[in-house]
Amino acid sequence: MEISKVEYNGAAGLQKKVLERRLCTVCGACVGYCPYIKTFGEQVAVIHDCNICDGVCYRLCPRSFTDYEGLRQSVFGAEDFDPVLGTHTSLYFARAESEKIRAQGQYGGVVTALSLFAMQQGLIDSALMAGGGPSGARPFLCSTSQDIFEMAGSKYTAVPTLSLFQEAVKNGFQRVGIVGRPCQVTASRKMQQVKEISGQNIALVIGLFCFWSLSAELYSFLQEKGLSNCSRMDIPRDGVNFLQEDGSQITLPLEEIRPLIKDTCLACYDPLSELADVSVGSTEQYPGWNTLVVRSNRGRQLVADANKAGIIELQPYPHDRLPVLRRAVFQKKKRVLERPDSTYIGIPDWEKESFIKGGGEE
Ligand SMILES: Cc1cc2nc3c(=O)[nH]c(=O)nc-3n(C[C@H](O)[C@H](O)[C@H](O)COP(=O)(O)OP(=O)(O)OC[C@H]3O[C@@H](n4cnc5c(N)ncnc54)[C@H](O)[C@@H]3O)c2cc1C
Ligand code: SF4
Ligand code: SF4
Numbered sequence: 390m391e392i393s394k395v396e397y398n399g400a401a402g403l404q405k406k407v408l409e410r411r412l413c414t415v416c417g418a419c420v421g422y423c424p425y426i427k428t429f430g431e432q433v434a435v436i437h438d439c440n441i442c443d444g445v446c447y448r449l450c451p452r453s454f455t456d457y458e459g460l461r462q463s464v465f466g467a468e469d470f471d472p473v474l475g476t477h478t479s480l481y482f483a484r485a486e487s488e489k490i491r492a493q494g495q496y497g498g499v500v501t502a503l504s505l506f507a508m509q510q511g512l513i514d515s516a517l518m519a520g521g522g523p524s525g526a527r528p529f530l531c532s533t534s535q536d537i538f539e540m541a542g543s544k545y546t547a548v549p550t551l552s553l554f555q556e557a558v559k560n561g562f563q564r565v566g567i568v569g570r571p572c573q574v575t576a577s578r579k580m581q582q583v584k585e586i587s588g589q590n591i592a593l594v595i596g597l598f599c600f601w602s603l604s605a606e607l608y609s610f611l612q613e614k615g616l617s618n619c620s621r622m623d624i625p626r627d628g629v630n631f632l633q634e635d636g637s638q639i640t641l642p643l644e645e646i647r648p649l650i651k652d653t654c655l656a657c658y659d660p661l662s663e664l665a666d667v668s669v670g671s672t673e674q675y676p677g678w679n680t681l682v683v684r685s686n687r688g689r690q691l692v693a694d695a696n697k698a699g700i701i702e703l704q705p706y707p708h709d710r711l712p713v714l715r716r717a718v719f720q721k722k723k724r725v726l727e728r729p730d731s732t733y734i735g736i737p738d739w740e741k742e743s744f745i746k747g748g749g750e751e
Contacts, residue, residue, distance in 0.1 A: 398453070399444025400425050404435045410730065411652040412452040416569070417528060417549030418576035419446035421556065422586055428549050431526075431605040445583055451575040452653065456735040457663075460578045464664055464685055471751075472744040473715050473722070475663025476684055480706035482672055483681040486699050493541040495623070497679040499701055500568055500595055500669050501541045505534050506700045507691060513566035513592050515557050516540075519548040523622035523631070524611045528553050532562070540568075542621055547602045547651060551576055555586065564592035570599040571662040572653075578664045593687065596662020598670025598680070600721060601654035603646060610649065614641070626673065658725045658734050660718055667692060672710070680706070680714070711751075719748065 396402065400423065407413050413433050419426050423446055425437040447453050465476045474480075484497030490505075491498045507513045518540035520529035526544035530553045531537045551573055557565045567577045574596040580588040611617050611631075616639065621632040628640045662668040666688030670680045681703070683692050695701045725731050726741060 395442065397440050397442060398447040399441030400435045400437075400439035400446055401441075402444070402447045402453070403450060407450055407452045408433065408435065412656060412730065412733075414451055414570070414572035414651075414653050414657070415547035415549045416451055416573040416576045417552030418449040418451070418554075418573070418580060420549060420552035421554055428552050431547050431549065433549065445585055449576055449579045449583065449586075451572045451579070452656075452733050454735050455575060455579075455733055458736060458740075460575070460664055463582070464578060472740060472747065473718050474682065475659075475661060475668075477682045478689055479683045480711075481681045481683070482675070482678045482704040482706060483669075483701050484678045486702055490538070490541070491677060493538060495541065495543040496671050497677055498541060499679040499681055500597070501537060502700050503595060503667065503669075503691060503695055504537045504566060504568060506695045506698065507566055507593055508534055508537060510694070512564065512691065514564045515560075515562035516566035516568060517550040517553050517557065518568050519544045519550055523619055524608055524617045530557050530560070532560075543597075543623070545603045545622060545624065546605055546607055551580070554580065554591075558587045558590055563590050565590050566593040566595065567591055568595045568597070569662075570597055570602065571659040571665075572599075572657060574662040574665045575659065593691070594665045596665025596668040598661055598668060599654075599657075600660045600717075601650045601657075603649040604651050606649050607646070610646070623676075625671075625676075656725055656728055656730050658722055658731065660721050673713075674710070678704075715751070 415431050415433055420428050425435055425439050426446055427434055427436055468476045470476050483499045485491050485499060485502035490502050494501050504516055516531040516537055518529050518531050519526050520540050521527045526546055526548045528548055528550040550569060574594055577591055577594050581591050616631050618634050619631040620634050623630045628642055629646055631639045666685045668682040672678045672680050683689050696703050
């Protein structure tokens with residue numbers, strides 16, 4: 390083989406093709422089993438040269454070539470595929486039945502309620518989640534219900550929660566639950582296929598909706614604005630809300646935080662966590678409720694059991710909301726497909742064409 394043609398698809402590949410191109414999503418998947426890759430807060434760095442040609446770190450990365458069709462097959466089998474919303478069997482408006490969880494949760498608390506239920510049922514024995522608050526978030530390995538409860542609430546930065554997966558394995562957890570942004574959901578599905586890192590120990594994947602996240606510069610921004618002590622942050626369509634510890638709320642125009650959006654998010658093809666067992670987002674209408682997308686058999690069973698046990702309440706997804714959701718997702722995906730750096734998206738040409746021709750309609 391000619392030296393010049395060697396492709397270093399290990400840490401050196403991550404460095405050149407992902408980190409230097411500002412495509413790293415800070416999912417954390419490449420961290421934890423190799424001493425050469427570290428996180429520093431919300432930055433990932435390769436700290437030592439490594440010229441492996443086929444590194445696990447590179448394979449797991451959601452910004453290395455991603456065979457979406459193959460991953461879909463492995464998660465959903467032959468289920469029908471919707472090119473806009475991804476494979477799903479049902480959509481709901483949903484919320485936690487528990488008022489305590491709803492008060493702690495970002496919207497309806499569905500993620501927290503389902504995670505707690507999954508732990509009580511023994512479906513998971515631990516969970517990787519994002520703790521802390523809006524002005525200082527960090528990855529957390531949850532091993533108790535109390536831990537999970539305390540993680541509730543959205544942190545709008547890129548918290549590298551998957552970096553703790555090896556710690557979970559070393560601690561003997563065999564059924565790890567993942568709650569994550571869509572990029573982390575994709576990485577989790579790649580991880581599940583890699584025995585060397587015990588990826589088969591991932592037992593449940595709950596995905597969040599996510600159209601973009603913010604860089605860690607948010608923390609200094611909040612300091613400058615005197616908002617370091619805010620306990621909660623929310624980004625509805627008309628601005629950014631910060632809830633202060635004394636209960637008062639401050640709203641800033643969206644334009645003020647727009648420069649903090651991470652570059653990689655502009656190249657992100659999957660705003661709805663399409664490979665998750667269930668995906669959860671806002672309703673954009675009712676702050677105390679979530680949109681819940683049920684995708685895999687595991688997700689279907691979990692939602693049915695949780696509903697039967699009085700853990701979550703389900704309402705039919707309103708027909709008039711569907712075109713709004715589809716349009717938002719279609720626009721985002723189309724923009725990304727048209728970008729020159731979207732080469733990591735491994736979907737067949739026919740799918741790209743039918744997606745764009747379809748215009749987001751059902
Ligand atoms: C960066 C980001 C962008 C988002 N953008 C959108 C959007 O555009 N549209 C939309 O409808 N919804 C978006 N969401 C999802 C939304 O904010 C809620 O997380 C979701 O609706 C679940 O609500 P809940 O009440 O069930 O959450 P909760 O019950 O409060 O649970 C939230 C869970 O999310 C985990 N979490 C919080 N922050 C992060 C993070 N940064 N990385 C990984 N895990 C995290 C927590 O550990 C917790 O387990 C976004 C979330 C994040 C983190
Ligand atoms: S695996 Fe995740 S954290 Fe590592 S380089 Fe890729 S995107 Fe970044
Ligand atoms: S927009 Fe995409 S890349 Fe950015 S945090 Fe959300 S899922 Fe990850």
